[in-house]
Structures are given as structure tokens and as C-alpha cells.
Amino acid sequence: MSLIEAAAGVRAKAHAPYSGFRVGAAIRSSSGAVYLGCNVENAAYPEGTCAEAGAIAAMVAAGDTRIAEVAVIADSPDPVAPCGGCRQRLREFSAPDVTVTMANLKGATRTMRMDELLPEAFGPEQFDGR
Ligand code: THU
Numbered sequence: 001m002s003l004i005e006a007a008a009g010v011r012a013k014a015h016a017p018y019s020g021f022r023v024g025a026a027i028r029s030s031s032g033a034v035y036l037g038c039n040v041e042n043a044a045y046p047e048g049t050c051a052e053a054g055a056i057a058a059m060v061a062a063g064d065t066r067i068a069e070v071a072v073i074a075d076s077p078d079p080v081a082p083c084g085g086c087r088q089r090l091r092e093f094s095a096p097d098v099t100v101t102m103a104n105l106k107g108a109t110r111t112m113r114m115d116e117l118l119p120e121a122f123g124p125e126q127f128d129g130r
Contacts, residue, residue: 003071014038025051030066035059052086073103079110
């Protein structure tokens with residue numbers, strides 16, 4: 001199963017009753033494991049979480065910390081663009097050359113590098129020297 005197919009599978013489980021916009025995300029980590037997330041909205045709107053945030057949480061909970069590849073899918077006219085906040089979230093665990101493949105249900109895809117999606121990014125190396 002491709003990473004996009006995995007993202008499409010978890011998208012079906014999204015809890016998006018307010019926006020109606022279901023999103024699925026799949027992360028392959030450096031260990032080869034795949035972690036899935038969908039958006040989970042809340043009646044208190046700002047408490048909702050993005051699909052990417054869910055996939056990152058699953059990865060970290062499993063003890064993985066390095067992202068190798070990302071796929072995101074939604075029913076958008078063009079391949080879905082991760083929101084700005086999720087670009088920052090993904091960047092925390094990604095090298096600059098990690099690719100994010102964006103997709104929609106029509107089969108369109110676009111793949112971009114992390115450093116294209118979030119150039120001149122703020123990251124931990126800018127203050128803790130790790
Ligand atoms: N959403 C995501 O899950 N990921 C993104 O990168 C873009 C936006 C969700 C949040 C909200 O539940 C819905 O899409 C509409 O904004």
C-alpha cells in the first residue's frame with residue numbers, strides 16, 4: 001500500500017462535522033513504520049486538530065522521532081496544502097529534504113520538499129544547538 005493510500009484510508013475516519021473537510025495524513029518514519037492521523041474537530045472550534053498533528057502524535061507515542069516521508073490527502077480542487085501550523089509541526093521532525101506528497105480525491109498529486117513548504121524555518125537548532 002502506498003503512503004497516499006494509507007492516508008486515504010485514515011481520512012475516512014476523520015471527525016469533521018463542522019467543516020465537512022476530511023483530511024488524512026500518513027507519515028513514514030526513518031524506522032520504516034507508518035503512522036496515521038485524521039483531523040478531529042470539536043464543538044469548541046479552536047480545539048480541533050489537523051490530520052498531520054494526529055499522525056505526528058502517533059509517531060511520537062510509538063517512540064519514533066524522525067520523519068522520512070509524508071502524504072496528505074483531502075477532497076480539495078488541487079492537492080491539499082498542509083496548513084502553516086502543520087508545516088511547522090512537520091518540520092520539527094524532518095530534515096530539509098523530506099518530501100510531502102499532497103493529494104486530492106481526483107488523483108492529482110504534488111510533491112514538495114519540507115524546505116520548499118517552509119523556507120527559512122524556525123527550528124530547535126536555532127536556540128539549543130542540538
Ligand atoms: N486540516 C488538516 O487536517 N490539515 C491541514 O493541513 C489543513 C486543514 C483540517 C483542519 C480542519 O478540521 C479542516 O481541515 C478544515 O480546515
